[in-house]
């Protein structure tokens with residue numbers, strides 16, 4: 001399968017601390033890859049490096065054959081940050097239309113369509129400052145997807161959403177992927193991990209699994225992904241060299 005993202009020997013320090021320690025992985029095109037790991041393990045840092053907004057100490061990150069952050073990639077990569085990044089003094093619709101105006105190919109209709117896709121059609125005319133936390137996160141998601149990016153980097157996109165909305169959002173991610181997009185999504189929710197094509201599990205800035213959900217279950221000897229990750233993390237903590 002064609003590779004969308006190639007990460008090679010990536011070393012990153014944040015503040016005085018080294019956060020990623022020579023991490024390497026390849027993310028296939030047209031797939032949903034889940035990025036999992038304990039809080040503080042380096043998921044956001046890796047995503048920032050892929051988007052090209054993170055200072056890198058050594059190693060390389062290539063996206064669609066270009067160095068991460070290259071100007072040629074800007075319209076092709078959508079990034080949903082963990083903290084919603086929309087304007088509080090604009091309505092949901094105004095935010096989406098403003099972000100659409102920054103893309104050469106995105107129209108007002110694309111903006112309105114994205115607002116509907118994230119389940120905010122009824123709140124489209126509402127100021128972002130008056131939205132609930134979950135609604136605000138979805139407004140931010142609408143702005144990340146409206147440019148129909150080839151690569152979507154989603155940092156915990158379903159936090160604060162109810163189960164019905166989470167299911168709808170995941171169906172939408174799958175539709176985007178079926179239409180050719182590559183998606184990298186971080187999550188702490190294991191039923192979401194089971195909906196990914198591949199999983200990357202990082203702990204303390206190193207990769208401890210890079211495989212399919214079924215392979216992760218088989219390697220850990222349990223059908224329960226929650227338990228599987230705990231098993232892998234504990235096995236790695238006991239004998240770091242033996243877990244790939």
Ligand SMILES: Nc1ncnc2c1ncn2[C@@H]1O[C@H](COP(=O)(O)OP(=O)(O)OP(=O)(O)O)[C@@H](O)[C@H]1O
Pocket residue numbers: 014015016019037038039040041042043044045046082
């Ligand atoms: N701006 C910063 N300055 C210094 N250290 C930072 C900064 N941002 C993050 N870190 C540290 O880098 C490490 C990795 O953080 P990162 O945000 O990548 O983790 P994460 O896996 O995304 O966590 P979470 O699941 O809680 O979002 C953590 O130890 C964090 O404290």
